[in-house]
Amino acid sequence: MFKEKVLLIDDEENFTTALSERMEARGVKAVTASNGSQALELVENENFDAIILDMIMPGMDGIETLKRLLEKNPDLQIILLTGHATVQKGIEALKLGAADFIEKPAGVQQLIQKVKDAKAKRIAITNKRNEEMLTDILRTKGW
Amino acid sequence: MIQNNNNPNIMTDEALHFFGKISASVSHEINNIINSISEMSGLLIDLSINAEHGRPLDVQKTKKHSESILKQSQRGFAILKRFNRFAHGVDKPLTTFNPIVHIENMVELCNRFAILKNVKLNFEPPKESPLVNGNPFKLQHAFFIYLEAALNTIDKNGTINIVFDNSTDCLKICLNIEPIKNIEETVMRINIHEDILKKMNCQACINTIEESNTVNIKLTFSELLLESIEHSSSLQNLH
Helix, strand or coil: CCCEEEEEECCCHHHHHHHHHHHHHCCEEEEEECCHHHHHHHHHHCCCCEEEEECCCCCCCHHHHHHHHHHHCCCCCEEEEECCCCHHHHHHHHHCCCCEEEECCCCHHHHHHHHHHHHHHHHHHHHHHHHHHHHHHHHHHCC | CCECCCCCCCECHHHHHHHHHHHHHHHHHHHHHHHHHHHHHHHHHHHHHHHHCCCCCCHHHHHHHHHHHHHHHHHHHHHHHHHHHHHHHHCCCCEEECHHHHHHHHHHHHHHHHHHCCCEEEECCCCCEEEEEECHHHHHHHHHHHHHHHHHHEEEEEEEEEEEECCCCCEEEEEEEEEECCHHHHHHHHHCCHHHHHHCCEEEEEEEEHHHCEEEEEEEECCCCEEEEEEECCCCCCC
């Protein structure tokens, strides 16, 4: 039984294949996509605790994919993976709504920890929203 | 190297910028390769540990990942070889070299830029290969300026054909770019570099075909960059 579910988006398919297998051996269900379009289709039909997204990809790049994923679902926890982590790029990604930013090469344990953190954040957001909705119902319905 | 007027041993900003762009692209690609190798090696270690604990070793999977590691290593060696040849282009300001080898090397190094834009680069080497005296780094820099302008203005899924014109004694490289999003922008992006290209003794003839959204650029390198041309029958790699 998997505790977390992650979507890995990277055009380096050797990397995502090996990483997904290693993550699954450690209790994290991993689905892979080799480009932004494929990822957009996957999030239509499946829920993920976190998405690990490569910044530089052919066609739709990481930043464009990030924007379009968040347009579909603003609560998605997206962790940007990049080969050249600069402060500027990190700030740009976070401003656009990325949950986190990590530099390649990242070890499997480090990535799993990021996925767990993202899941905790996602649960906190959902709980807060449910709490607000409940408060609103109690206030407006006056039960 | 591209020389500064005050100090001939200092590279100009434009040349450094070009060198930096190529170096950054290569280092990014090498990082991706090492990242993949690292993850695949980690997976092989995981499989070995499982086998030590009595779980049967999946030989096919082990073989598949070992082969992938080998392929990634070979990809890395090929990139490093190309980068090494490029870096040695600054060794001597004047040398005898085969320009076709250096342009082909540049096309290979720029292929990542093209892939990121879903653009195909077609390189067609000439039947006869000239040997020239000149500066290989200058040649590569001039070629890159045009190729970059083409990559920045070509439409997705476009093609850039790189061919050589053997009809004269001058070195002439033709870039055929199609389809172009905005022909005027392409010409503007190239004209921005006119002064730099003049210093490199490179002249461009730009021919646009509006009906097919195509731009043809013919680059001619004069004798100050490439001092003399002597045709040889086979490709020679001087580095």
